[in-house]
Amino acid sequence: MTRDPVVLAIDAGTGSARALAVALDGSVVARAGREWSHRAVAGHPGGTAFDTAANWALVAEAVREVVTALDGRPVAAVAASSMREGFVLYDGRGRELWACPNTDGRARGQAQRLVDEGAADRIFALGGDWVSITAPARLRWIAEEAPEVLAEARHFGMLSDWVVTRLTGEFTTDPTCGSSSALFDLSARSWSAELAGLVGIDPGILPPVLEGGEIAGRVTPDAADATGLPAGTPVVIGGADTQLALHGIGAVPGAPVVVGGTFWQTTALVDRPVIDPERRLRTLCHVEPGSWMVEGISFLSGLAMRWLRDVFFVDAVAARGPSGAFDVMEELAAAVPPGSNGLVAVLANAMQADAWHHAAPAFVGFDINDPERFGRGTFVRSVEEAAAWVVRAHLAILDELTAGAAGRSGELVFGGGSSGGRLWPQLIADATGRTVVTSTVAEATSYGAARLAAAAIGAELPPAGGGERRLAPEASAVAASDEAYRRWLAVYDAQVRATGAAGIDPLFTPPGGLHYRPARPTDREKKDTNG
Template identity: 30%
Template sequence: MAGQYILAHDLGTSGNKATIYDFKGNLCASVLCEYPTYYPQDGFVEQDPNDWWRAVCSSTKRLLQEAGIRNTEIAVVSFSAQMMGCLLVDHCGEALRKMIIWADTRSVEQEAEMIDKIGMERGYHITGHRLSASYGGAKLLWIKENEPDIYDKAYKMLNAKDYIIHRLTGAFVTDYSDASGTNLFDLERKMWSEEIVNALDLRMDLLPEVHASTDIAGGITPEAAMEIGLLAGTPVVIGGGDGSCACVGAGVVEEGKTYNVLGSSSWISIASKTPVFDPAMRTFNWVHLDPDLYTPCGTMQAAGYSLNWFKNVFCKDEIKEGKVIGKNPYQLIDKQILQTAPGANGLLYLPYLLGERSPRWNFQAKGAFIGMKITTTKADFARAVLEGVGYNLKVILDVFDKTYPVSDVVLIGGGAKGEVWAQILADIWQKPVLIPRYLEEATSMGAAICGGVGIGAFPNFSVIKQFNSINKTIVPNLKNGELYNKLYKAFNVAYNGLLDTYNMLNMND
């Protein structure tokens, strides 16, 4: 093996993060190159794939230069990327229109059409997901019905990383994890679902070859090598969707292992030999980077968003003071929370600022504070926000606990930096919370390990234990757990009691 380093690209919503790791798991360098998102009208959210390519080329060159690494030292390139998009390209791989990305909501009529023709429960048991406008299938159906000329000219439907892989190698491929975010993929058979494609009268030939994430798509072509600054022939391993890559980066590579990403949104996911089909369809399933595993998952909309909202609306003084003394305002908020008792003086927060996906699947839900008294303080409100997110995540965790009893939870993402929140989560869930070495590099690290496994540098995904070892364990407080258990029941009763109110409030939206 000529090269000594792994180059991983993480094509996110706001930009491409390029990273280089050595074979011992050390992060050698990281570069972010941003690109725009386009909003042609309300509910329409698109990106130009040419912007991705420019970002990948630019970040690669900058990364090699800043790291002082020659292109001959790159052993493999692999990918993590945003999921659930729809990009149509011609035979040459040229984009026929901008990609409709995951955040786009234009396909609500197509969602209803899918539910009518397939049935929600049938669709859930084939794909592992609810049938939804969020996924690539509904977006493809929208293009067919609204832009038939583009649909007829199309050769393949790709996701973000698939497009870049084609630019690098000439191959039209995707992996199991990205395929499982289309609503067109048979999750257990690991192949495109003829039943769904035929029911929607879509073209099967539009769907690319499906591979394991660790498969090599090909070598970098001489033409692409000139543009990107890498060596022609460098192997390109397909990689996976960002959620599945984060799963590996968090160290969740064995059956029953569990992690939580605590970012603007938040999700809990486990590694499982089989999909988890929740009778209430509260959770959903991806394919793991390891093709022998799945990643059952539940995602909430406003986790870090809730804390950020609270900071911006109620903590002007903390923001101002933080600038003066050189501290993050979240540290000052945490300091206040430590002066309050668990349970926030009987105050509950329902974290539905953006409606909710899993576990509620209610886009009409609204945020709420319940239980205010004359003695309620701003610090109580701050604690209630953190606790409310914890209760909502516990709903997801409880689903998985019934199938795979969860022993502990690895915590990653920006929210994992605050030990106060980690302790609150441990106490609500009554499970140890494990804090790894790298908190915000999980997706790129998962892609890097996928690349290493793909070229045989690593025997399997268990090498992540060396890459991202556990630095700290937060032990749950049993006494706090008893209190939180009572409040968790009240949290769920409060949500159900407000359902009619949400509907009434939405009349004014």
């Protein structure tokens, strides 16, 4: 067996911990994962906690499984990635006091008060994100509901930082995850003493900021015992999941990227910290120094397809398996004309960070007297088209914010699990009028972390490739998509208002959100549509 070294990536995701060993030629040598969930916090609706003890045990199990599979092959360096927004507070001895994942929603009241005080405006202007699910409101919640925790806290870190701290005992952060706290000054790519003071925390608890690829420390004997990694192995700064996915596939400015998984992110890389004056999309630091990422998030687009599969395609799952069932679904959807015969799936709304109200999920416009035109394939196509409309809305805003730079190439890269479909990439091409280049690389986030680990030891992993297709928009479908997109905007506006009026639970309502403002085509898009 070859003794050539590998680099190891650890990803603390929303639903699981994963470990990935990558050879210095870019090939994946071993992988392992452990699923986890985040327990509800009793007495606090929407609250979820991150169990640091149990979840570290799962991380360590996954890493040990990979190390065992390497059978003595050396690990040259380790880097970590994680979900964004979640964070950990530690005491003076480095013990975890409090931790939450990105899904924690306890701080609704505190977020609203930040809005009422005008503090949310300043946070967005400096930090590029709203207070709905970021650290300022959560820290206010801790100060009010668990003041003894904040009094004892001596260190603060994001969840990827937590992995590094568990491995090395060092407290650090990087700009990609650190900026998701909304406590960063984006221009400085570092913590903002002003925002820390505004929230009411001691800036001294905020860790040093290192750029991705810098060495944070080395694996301690305790971490070596837990994971099987050799003590002294260099631990390298990684970062946030979406940014590392972009780094993994080698995204460049001028070609926007959609990362399609459970949630979808429509992103553009820029060379300055662009702040949306209308507070629609958010901005975070990207991996490379001097780079930032503007992002629109689509809620649960991938999950909606899985729901359809599990409820309406049980027969296909039994015959073809869970993955093969998606092929069956898209075969049926491909036979349906653009616009889904007028059926509109009401799922995710276009992002409006400070007023991001979603409707209750619904299907609008089907005819129960016409099962031939409104069969299962029509519902599948309507779900895929609904995701494509959100991508179109986000791309229009990205073009506006970047003076057209985000669409300069006329292409759109589509990565993540959803990009592996046969139909979905074509629908996005037709909805946006752009050529879609798919990148179906598995575990792009972990590969991006591995690239940083390799760089720290003087090696260079190439951007991940494989599975690429180029899908040009079809002229007749583009025209039909324009009409269907305008219908979706109107239906969604009506449905979100009806959801509120009827008191029905929406897909999502933002903590600290302002009054609902309907999504609309931007001035640029109106010009394009009207000629």
